[in-house]
Amino acid sequence: MYEKLPQELKERGLFCLWKYEEWEGGLTKVPYKINGFKGDPTNRATFTDFNTVVSHRSGYDDIGIGVFDDICAIDIDHCADNGVLSDMAEDIIARMDSYTENSPSGTGVRILFKANLQTYDKSRYYINNRKIKL
Numbered sequence: 001m002y003e004k005l006p007q008e009l010k011e012r013g014l015f016c017l018w019k020y021e022e023w024e025g026g027l028t029k030v031p032y033k034i035n036g037f038k039g040d041p042t043n044r045a046t047f048t049d050f051n052t053v054v055s056h057r058s059g060y061d062d063i064g065i066g067v068f069d070d071i072c073a074i075d076i077d078h079c080a081d082n083g084v085l086s087d088m089a090e091d092i093i094a095r096m097d098s099y100t101e102n103s104p105s106g107t108g109v110r111i112l113f114k115a116n117l118q119t120y121d122k123s124r125y126y127i128n129n130r131k132i133k134l
Helices: 007-012 050-055 087-096
Strands: 015-023 026-032 062-065 071-076 099-102 109-114
Touching: 007 050, 015 050, 050 062, 071 087, 087 109
Parallel strands: none
Antiparallel strands: 015 026, 015 062, 071 109, 099 109
Protein backbone atom coordinates (compact mmCIF):
# COMPACT_ATOMS: atom_id res chain seq x y z
CA MET A 1 0.00 0.00 0.00
CA TYR A 2 2.88 2.40 0.69
CA GLU A 3 5.32 0.99 -1.87
CA LYS A 4 5.73 4.35 -3.66
CA LEU A 5 6.79 6.11 -0.47
CA PRO A 6 10.57 6.66 -0.70
CA GLN A 7 12.58 4.23 1.41
CA GLU A 8 14.56 7.08 3.01
CA LEU A 9 11.32 8.65 4.18
CA LYS A 10 10.14 5.33 5.62
CA GLU A 11 13.43 4.99 7.47
CA ARG A 12 13.91 8.59 8.68
CA GLY A 13 10.43 10.11 8.66
CA LEU A 14 7.95 10.56 11.47
CA PHE A 15 4.36 9.43 10.99
CA CYS A 16 0.98 9.67 12.68
CA LEU A 17 -2.46 8.21 12.16
CA TRP A 18 -5.41 10.29 11.01
CA LYS A 19 -9.11 10.02 10.38
CA TYR A 20 -11.80 12.25 8.98
CA GLU A 21 -13.95 14.06 11.51
CA GLU A 22 -16.59 16.75 11.20
CA TRP A 23 -15.38 20.25 11.91
CA GLU A 24 -17.11 23.55 11.21
CA GLY A 25 -19.64 21.94 8.88
CA GLY A 26 -17.12 19.94 6.88
CA LEU A 27 -14.68 17.08 7.15
CA THR A 28 -11.10 17.53 8.24
CA LYS A 29 -8.21 15.12 8.79
CA VAL A 30 -7.53 14.85 12.52
CA PRO A 31 -4.12 13.48 13.59
CA TYR A 32 -3.88 10.75 16.21
CA LYS A 33 -1.08 9.19 18.18
CA ILE A 34 -0.75 5.40 18.17
CA ASN A 35 -2.20 5.31 21.72
CA GLY A 36 -5.56 6.57 20.36
CA PHE A 37 -5.32 10.12 21.70
CA LYS A 38 -5.56 13.10 19.37
CA GLY A 39 -2.26 14.42 18.15
CA ASP A 40 -0.76 17.79 17.37
CA PRO A 41 0.72 18.14 13.86
CA THR A 42 3.36 20.55 15.20
CA ASN A 43 4.53 18.26 18.02
CA ARG A 44 7.07 15.54 17.24
CA ALA A 45 5.77 13.47 20.20
CA THR A 46 2.55 12.90 18.20
CA PHE A 47 4.55 11.01 15.57
CA THR A 48 6.34 7.68 15.45
CA ASP A 49 8.27 5.51 13.01
CA PHE A 50 6.74 4.14 9.81
CA ASN A 51 6.47 0.46 10.74
CA THR A 52 4.85 1.19 14.11
CA VAL A 53 2.25 3.56 12.69
CA VAL A 54 1.36 1.16 9.86
CA SER A 55 0.85 -1.66 12.37
CA HIS A 56 -1.66 0.56 14.28
CA ARG A 57 -3.57 1.75 11.17
CA SER A 58 -6.74 -0.27 11.84
CA GLY A 59 -9.64 2.06 12.69
CA TYR A 60 -8.07 5.10 11.02
CA ASP A 61 -8.38 6.47 7.51
CA ASP A 62 -4.65 6.59 6.78
CA ILE A 63 -1.25 7.68 8.01
CA GLY A 64 0.24 11.18 7.92
CA ILE A 65 3.82 12.31 7.41
CA GLY A 66 5.35 14.82 9.82
CA VAL A 67 7.08 17.88 8.42
CA PHE A 68 10.11 18.16 10.71
CA ASP A 69 13.85 18.73 10.41
CA ASP A 70 14.79 18.70 6.73
CA ILE A 71 11.50 17.19 5.50
CA CYS A 72 9.38 19.89 3.88
CA ALA A 73 6.09 19.88 2.01
CA ILE A 74 4.10 21.78 -0.55
CA ASP A 75 0.33 21.24 -0.63
CA ILE A 76 -1.58 22.24 -3.73
CA ASP A 77 -5.31 22.03 -3.08
CA HIS A 78 -8.10 21.62 -5.64
CA CYS A 79 -5.64 21.36 -8.53
CA ALA A 80 -6.94 18.13 -10.07
CA ASP A 81 -10.20 17.61 -11.89
CA ASN A 82 -11.02 14.03 -12.94
CA GLY A 83 -7.33 13.16 -12.69
CA VAL A 84 -6.16 16.12 -14.79
CA LEU A 85 -3.79 18.51 -13.01
CA SER A 86 -3.90 22.27 -13.40
CA ASP A 87 -1.05 23.94 -15.28
CA MET A 88 0.18 25.50 -12.02
CA ALA A 89 0.32 22.10 -10.28
CA GLU A 90 2.12 20.46 -13.20
CA ASP A 91 4.67 23.29 -13.29
CA ILE A 92 5.40 23.14 -9.55
CA ILE A 93 5.64 19.32 -9.57
CA ALA A 94 8.05 19.40 -12.52
CA ARG A 95 10.23 22.08 -10.92
CA MET A 96 10.38 20.26 -7.58
CA ASP A 97 11.19 16.85 -9.13
CA SER A 98 10.49 15.11 -5.83
CA TYR A 99 8.13 12.57 -4.30
CA THR A 100 4.54 13.67 -4.98
CA GLU A 101 1.35 12.04 -3.77
CA ASN A 102 -2.33 12.63 -4.40
CA SER A 103 -4.36 14.00 -1.53
CA PRO A 104 -6.94 11.65 -0.01
CA SER A 105 -9.72 13.67 -1.67
CA GLY A 106 -8.15 13.12 -5.08
CA THR A 107 -8.39 16.84 -5.87
CA GLY A 108 -4.97 17.95 -4.61
CA VAL A 109 -1.34 16.92 -4.34
CA ARG A 110 1.41 17.06 -1.75
CA ILE A 111 5.07 17.30 -2.67
CA LEU A 112 7.61 16.15 -0.08
CA PHE A 113 11.22 17.20 -0.35
CA LYS A 114 14.36 17.78 1.71
CA ALA A 115 15.78 21.21 2.45
CA ASN A 116 18.42 22.25 4.92
CA LEU A 117 16.95 25.35 6.52
CA GLN A 118 19.17 26.76 9.25
CA THR A 119 16.15 28.35 10.89
CA TYR A 120 12.54 28.16 9.84
CA ASP A 121 11.37 31.65 8.97
CA LYS A 122 7.60 31.34 8.49
CA SER A 123 7.40 34.77 6.84
CA ARG A 124 9.86 33.61 4.19
CA TYR A 125 9.13 29.91 3.71
CA TYR A 126 5.41 29.59 4.48
CA ILE A 127 2.94 30.57 1.79
CA ASN A 128 -0.76 30.15 2.32
CA ASN A 129 -2.50 31.61 -0.69
CA ARG A 130 -5.93 30.04 -0.86
CA LYS A 131 -6.88 32.31 -3.77
CA ILE A 132 -4.50 30.33 -5.99
CA LYS A 133 -5.06 27.08 -4.04
CA LEU A 134 -1.49 26.93 -2.76
